[in-house]
Amino acid sequence: MAKTFSPLRGLELRSFRARMAAWAVGIFCDEVRRSPGSAGKALRGMWRLGRLTDVYLSAAKPVRFGRPAEGGCVKAGLYVPRWPSDALAGRVRRWLRSQQVHHEQVTLSVTDECPYRCPHCFNARRPAAPMPLSRLKELVKEIQDIGGSFLNIGGGEPGVAMDRTLAVLEAADGRSEVWLNTTGFNMDARAARTLTDAGVFGVRVSTRPSRASRTSRPPGRFPS
Numbered sequence: 001m002a003k004t005f006s007p008l009r010g011l012e013l014r015s016f017r018a019r020m021a022a023w024a025v026g027i028f029c030d031e032v033r034r035s036p037g038s039a040g041k042a043l044r045g046m047w048r049l050g051r052l053t054d055v056y057l058s059a060a061k062p063v064r065f066g067r068p069a070e071g072g073c074v075k076a077g078l079y080v081p082r083w084p085s086d087a088l089a090g091r092v093r094r095w096l097r098s099q100q101v102h103h104e105q106v107t108l109s110v111t112d113e114c115p116y117r118c119p120h121c122f123n124a125r126r127p128a129a130p131m132p133l134s135r136l137k138e139l140v141k142e143i144q145d146i147g148g149s150f151l152n153i154g155g156g157e158p159g160v161a162m163d164r165t166l167a168v169l170e171a172a173d174g175r176s177e178v179w180l181n182t183t184g185f186n187m188d189a190r191a192a193r194t195l196t197d198a199g200v201f202g203v204r205v206s207t208r209p210s211r212a213s214r215t216s217r218p219p220g221r222f223p224s
């Protein structure tokens with residue numbers, strides 16, 4: 001993915017809306033072919049989806065990442081998978097089938113470990129034995145099978161468990177857009193490249209805890 005990004009405005013925004021609408025119509029046609037008996041329901045879903053999208057985009061600030069010739073994409077909102085993508089297509093299909101808003105954002109804590117000691121931290125207060133790697137990978141598939149189209153990898157601090165972070169990325173396919181929640185611990189240009197190549201689309205970096213906050217209580221006990 002190219003490193004450039006820019007807000008969509010004017011003609012470019014109108015073009016994006018038209019192309020996304022045509023893309024959604026393609027999904028609608030697939031759905032009708034798959035299940036002709038549900039055409040009426042899918043049509044109502046398309047109509048409602050169009051209205052919801054209009055309302056959403058009237059307040060959102062869509063951003064284009066990369067150039068179209070380089071396979072660029074558009075993010076209409078943080079929690080909406082990029083367009084075009086299998087993750088967003090899956091979300092649209094589920095909407096056409098059920099016309100219900102599902103809980104599609106999942107945060108998967110790959111570790112309770114973290115070098116900081118925030119007094120409010122749930123993970124640090126109650127560290128649990130790490131889930132076996134094989135089960136962690138199965139869990140990613142189960143999350144995707146029930147429609148987890150937006151997958152956050154979190155912790156604890158995922159930067160201290162890079163093997164587990166990479167295992168999640170290896171298990172996830174295009175049905176989810178994957179983000180990383182991190183303090184930035186253990187992150188450098190090389191780690192960023194590895195994570196990007198492994199499928200991380202975006203990173204949310206939290207504010208580093210203050211020293212007073214970190215040392216105001218004893219460290220949690222982490223299983224070895």
Ligand code: SF4
Pocket residue numbers: 114115116117118120121122123124155156157183209
């Ligand atoms: S930085 Fe985050 S994960 Fe680490 S102890 Fe603080 S709240 Fe917990």
